[in-house]
Amino acid sequence: MSPDQVRGRLWAVVPAAGRGARFGGDVPKQYLDVAGEPLLAHALRALLAHPKVNGAVVVLADGDERWPGWAEFEGKPLRTCIGGDARADSVLAGLAALPDEVRADDFVLVHDAARPNLSAADLDQLLERGRGDPVGAILAAPVRDTLKRSGDDGGIDRTEPRERLWRALTPQLFRRLQLSRALEAARDAGIEITDESMAMERQGHRPLLVEGAEDNFKVTTPADLARFEFVLARRGLGAGG
Ligand SMILES: Nc1ccn([C@@H]2O[C@H](COP(=O)(O)OP(=O)(O)OP(=O)(O)O)[C@@H](O)[C@H]2O)c(=O)n1
Numbered sequence: 001m002s003p004d005q006v007r008g009r010l011w012a013v014v015p016a017a018g019r020g021a022r023f024g025g026d027v028p029k030q031y032l033d034v035a036g037e038p039l040l041a042h043a044l045r046a047l048l049a050h051p052k053v054n055g056a057v058v059v060l061a062d063g064d065e066r067w068p069g070w071a072e073f074e075g076k077p078l079r080t081c082i083g084g085d086a087r088a089d090s091v092l093a094g095l096a097a098l099p100d101e102v103r104a105d106d107f108v109l110v111h112d113a114a115r116p117n118l119s120a121a122d123l124d125q126l127l128e129r130g131r132g133d134p135v136g137a138i139l140a141a142p143v144r145d146t147l148k149r150s151g152d153d154g155g156i157d158r159t160e161p162r163e164r165l166w167r168a169l170t171p172q173l174f175r176r177l178q179l180s181r182a183l184e185a186a187r188d189a190g191i192e193i194t195d196e197s198m199a200m201e202r203q204g205h206r207p208l209l210v211e212g213a214e215d216n217f218k219v220t221t222p223a224d225l226a227r228f229e230f231v232l233a234r235r236g237l238g239a240g241g
Pocket residue numbers: 014015016017018019020021022023030059083084085086087088090091112113114115218219220
């Protein structure tokens with residue numbers, strides 16, 4: 001099988017089943033309109049416009065009535081499935097919903113629907129370096145602020161050393177079966193998993209850190225949405241752009 005054919009099996013899982021509690025409001029943040037389309041569309045485009053990404057499984061909340069019903073995006077096939085109560089449950093459901101063409105040892109991207117500003121350059125770097133790693137890789141940004149540990153009273157207990165501290169971003173890139181097994185093991189152990197790498201680390205793996213752009217931020221609060229709107233406006237893609 002040619003490298004391109006092997007390469008042809010790269011799909012993404014896009015967890016989009018969150019309720020957006022920290023954002024507030026009635027509309028889950030992945031469906032908030034930015035520049036004329038839902039936030040989710042921006043995240044999907046950042047992935048599916050890349051020539052090496054062949055399709056995506058979008059993981060929806062049970063009862064999601066806002067999903068536009070897209071069967072494809074950027075000319076690539078989309079599938080959907082129903083997620084779970086926690087993000088890790090949704091990712092596990094998405095992995096199970098991937099097409100059979102994605103084999104057990106094929107790499108899969110996992111990317112938050114709430115991260116609309118992934119750059120092609122970062123995705124290139126993640127794929128280039130991550131697919132050369134035996135385990136996989138994540139995009140991450142080095143911590144640049146001084147970090148404080150708070151006490152129960154709201155005062156500062158101590159300053160945490162920030163050397164070699166990174167903020168995990170997405171996409172994260174791991175092999176389909178290995179990641180599924182790692183997520184299942186964490187679930188069965190009752191461990192709250194906040195990113196895919198954490199599940200892999202629990203299995204003793206050391207995923208590669210690939211430095212990504214600071215502006216590949218997650219939209220968690222209204223301020224984050226305003227930041228993304230500003231980014232788009234700067235690019236001339238804002239409302240009416
Ligand atoms: N049970 C869940 C929880 C989250 N997500 C998705 O995981 C991504 C990152 O999660 P987060 O930013 O925490 O989104 P929410 O869970 O919606 O936010 P909150 O924690 O404020 O409710 C989002 O694209 C979200 O839709 C998911 O698919 N399934």
